[in-house]
Amino acid sequence: MIEMTDVSKTYANGVNALNNIDVLIEKGEFVYIVGPSGAGKSTFIKMIYREEKPSDGRIMINGHDLTTLKEKHVPYLRRNIGVVFQDFKLLPKMTVFENVAFALEVIEEPRSEIKKRVMEVLDIVKLKNKARFFPDELSGGEQQRVSIARAIVNRPQVVIADEPTGNLDPDTSWEIMDVLEEINKRGTTILMATHNRSIVNTIKKRVIAIESGRIVRDELRGDYGYER
Numbered sequence: 001m002i003e004m005t006d007v008s009k010t011y012a013n014g015v016n017a018l019n020n021i022d023v024l025i026e027k028g029e030f031v032y033i034v035g036p037s038g039a040g041k042s043t044f045i046k047m048i049y050r051e052e053k054p055s056d057g058r059i060m061i062n063g064h065d066l067t068t069l070k071e072k073h074v075p076y077l078r079r080n081i082g083v084v085f086q087d088f089k090l091l092p093k094m095t096v097f098e099n100v101a102f103a104l105e106v107i108e109e110p111r112s113e114i115k116k117r118v119m120e121v122l123d124i125v126k127l128k129n130k131a132r133f134f135p136d137e138l139s140g141g142e143q144q145r146v147s148i149a150r151a152i153v154n155r156p157q158v159v160i161a162d163e164p165t166g167n168l169d170p171d172t173s174w175e176i177m178d179v180l181e182e183i184n185k186r187g188t189t190i191l192m193a194t195h196n197r198s199i200v201n202t203i204k205k206r207v208i209a210i211e212s213g214r215i216v217r218d219e220l221r222g223d224y225g226y227e228r
């Protein structure tokens with residue numbers, strides 16, 4: 001469902017972030033993207049939700065060619081891809097409920113339907129009881145769970161997480177993994193860029209390792225593979 005063919009990315013300042021990337025990720029996979037700082041992991045991820053365009057090569061997502069996708073069609077692509085960031089990016093003046101409902105792409109859907117869907121996803125992330133709270137009234141892990149609820153509320157086929165546990169303590173990081181695994185079990189493809197060695201080495205998944213802009217390893221049930 002995600003296919004990159006000979007993809008390279010050079011930024012405007014001349015930095016060559018990715019070179020000749022070939023990769024195929026099937027529906028329902030859970031994939032860790034690992035590699036040293038500056039290796040190109042975020043660039044790889046950003047190209048999938050069209051935050052960045054490749055300089056060369058082709059990216060296909062669900063049969064759509066991202067490289068020729070018109071700007072006006074980018075919102076349709078994004079509806080199918082939920083994104084989770086290290087720093088949550090919640091709207092501080094909105095409640096948990098509103099943060100999730102805001103992301104829901106429903107046109108003239110009855111309020112009752114919107115409420116039902118938002119409460120469904122808050123149930124998945126175990127935050128139904130905090131729907132009326134504001135982000136600053138939540139722990140870091142809870143805020144990340146809200147951001148995951150927001151990412152899945154449109155029932156995307158793919159969730160992309162760029163260091164989702166980067167700002168969290170170890171216990172909370174495991175809770176976030178429980179939630180991501182649950183979402184994956186329900187059929188959503190997950191791509192997660194991470195520096196979290198113990199998670200990668202414990203919850204075994206496919207590992208794609210990137211170094212200096214190239215894929216140097218792609219293993220089912222792989223290891224983190226880097227020393228600190």
Ligand SMILES: Nc1ncnc2c1ncn2[C@@H]1O[C@H](COP(=O)(O)OP(=O)(O)OP(=O)(O)O)[C@@H](O)[C@H]1O
Nearest residue numbers: 011012013015017036037038039040041042043044
């Ligand atoms: N917008 C940008 N403009 C220019 N260069 C960039 C830009 N974004 C990233 N780069 C460069 O591209 C290279 C890859 O960066 P990227 O953020 O993809 O790495 P990363 O593997 O995600 O790193 P980290 O683990 O530190 O987040 C780096 O050399 C970085 O400086």
